[in-house]
Amino acid sequence: MLSRLTRRQALTVCALPIAALFATAVFAPLPFSVAQPGMTANVLGANKGTQVITVDGARARRPSGQLRMVTIVATGPDARVSLGDVIGNWFRTDRAVMPRDAVYPTGDTLKEIEQHNTAQMRQSQDAATSAALKYLGLSPDKVRVTLKLADVGGPSAGLLFTLGIIDKLHGDGHGGDLTGGRTIAGTGTIDADGRVGAVGGVALKTQAARRDGATVFLVPKAECADAKAELPKGLRLVPVTTLKSAVDSLVSLEKGTGSVPSC
Template identity: 30%
Template sequence: MKRRGVTVLLGAVLVSLLTWQALSMRVAYVALGPGPTVDALGVYEYTDDTGQVQSISLITADDAVSSQSDGQLRLVTVRIHDDIDLLRALYYWISDDYAVVPREFQYPDDKSKDEIAAEQAQMWENSQSAAETAALRALGEEVSVTVTSVAEDSPSDEALVEGDVITAVAGEPVTSQEKLASLLAEAMLADPGEPVSLSLDRDDSTVTSEVTPEQHEDGSAVLPGVLVEPVQDDPYGLTVTTEGLNIGGPSAGLIFALAMVDRVTAEDLTGGLVIAGTGEIDEDGNVGPIGGVAQKVVGAKADGATVFLTPAANCESAKSNVPDGLTLVKVNTLDDALASLEALREGRTPATC
């Protein structure tokens, strides 16, 4: 072989090796892709610490009120692909079903993976609690925001007493602990340092009192020296069991709430359909936007869903990647979602994205 040919061959080999090495390099990005979905009305299996396979219903209620549905309400997830090389990142980048984002967005440098996991687990638990409160309210069980203690010599001493139910702030109804904090924050912003009028149920009487709200160390607005808790009856014995699912975050709140209502309602709210959805929910039933919806619609369709309940603020993102055969239903509240399910059962068209 002539010297020039050898040089060209060696150059080609070297370029190939360098290219392969470059493509094999780990990148500071992660890919977000469709994750598994779970039927909140169904039974799932997991292997416990002893190696035994356990079967668990996600949502249960007392036998006297519990009902079964032919359809499904599937919560959806996003799978994070970490420690990827350049070649894999390029594949994810050109795929419509994945999003490639800087790794620090998912794993901030100032937090360990354990800390992030703990935060996700706490949000997961909070979403279940808020969902239960919202579901019970939809079932007719109102929340009483009740004073459990008042510190002596605090600015609230004598103005409030243990057992008071706070029904309104400056005339605006208090429907949850979250709503109380929101109304107090609005009052502080409107008239800093000024007292606010509170409507109270006290010993079967309606009274009015005034207290100046303060900012708590966590940034929230509070009544100084006062502890409150939401009191709500649960005549259904609703229970959520998620052990072994290995899911975190707040985005399953809407589906949790719908599954709880469905579980104790004689009518099959799904109408026999496979329905998926997402959205963070608060105690008043408001549905907020979440991340990864473009990937979640793909996972929903793959697991048989024909309807996807979509937070209104996520509609544009969901529409950009919606698979054929999946209808995006737009919801702002739990009541919206329930009304949309009713429309579907009756053959009507709900509000869509």
């Protein structure tokens, strides 16, 4: 039988590698990214001194409200995210721990990822312009729309770009603004036929929207549950599936007539 001193020494010796293993696990990099609410931008106005939407070949309106696209920001693909970071952020409502591949699905380097996101943004802007002009029955040969939004990539602003173009060219169709003077935010991809697609990160995007004054948030219908998970007080969710459903909901909100869907 080991003496008391010998047993104590044995426990101490065994504890050393366990402590070392725990320390390694805590500080070793893991394949995760930590995301949080990012910036928002009013597509009906200017961002960093440049108008987001400009129109040639047609008279542009000056809407009174705001249509704010929203973003999230995440730790970079080369950032070291440890077990301590994961545990520390897991239960925070203003943070999300996400698989790195879900945040950066394409490219191995920061430059490749930036190129991919820029290409997605360009495609999103082209689709938004096509969808808006098609909705309004205008020819792209006669009306030219230019979209500029610095330091933002990806396709998730597509719906808001489209609504912004419509509001600048047409409003609600009866002399009023689509926003009804409100601050409206939202997210969702768009295709040339006006179909709205899911984007991810909506629970963080709703927080960014409310922080910057939005009272209504347009969300792809498929992401209603995620959007409701951490919904800020004072923010109304409106699910959308198509451009037409988004416009109809905004007009109903503005006029105070008709039904407006909810999550």
